[in-house]
Amino acid sequence: MNKGLDRAPRFVAEYVLFHELLHAKHDVLYGRGKSLRRAVHTAGFKKDEWLYAHSREAEEWLKRNWR
Numbered sequence: 001m002n003k004g005l006d007r008a009p010r011f012v013a014e015y016v017l018f019h020e021l022l023h024a025k026h027d028v029l030y031g032r033g034k035s036l037r038r039a040v041h042t043a044g045f046k047k048d049e050w051l052y053a054h055s056r057e058a059e060e061w062l063k064r065n066w067r
């Protein structure tokens, strides 16, 4: 896992771990003209991501603190 997360709150570190685990669950849908990021984070992926209770707070924290 990324070293910078050492100083992240626990719920943020858990969110990132959850996100990584979802990558193991979801297949990558490569498509012509699609960016890799979009192919990886599909609608189904995003939907699962919201199953993590603190996903919104974690996203906010990452936006503010992640460089």
Ligand SMILES: [Zn+2]
Binding pocket: 019, 023, 040, 041
């Ligand atoms: Zn991802």
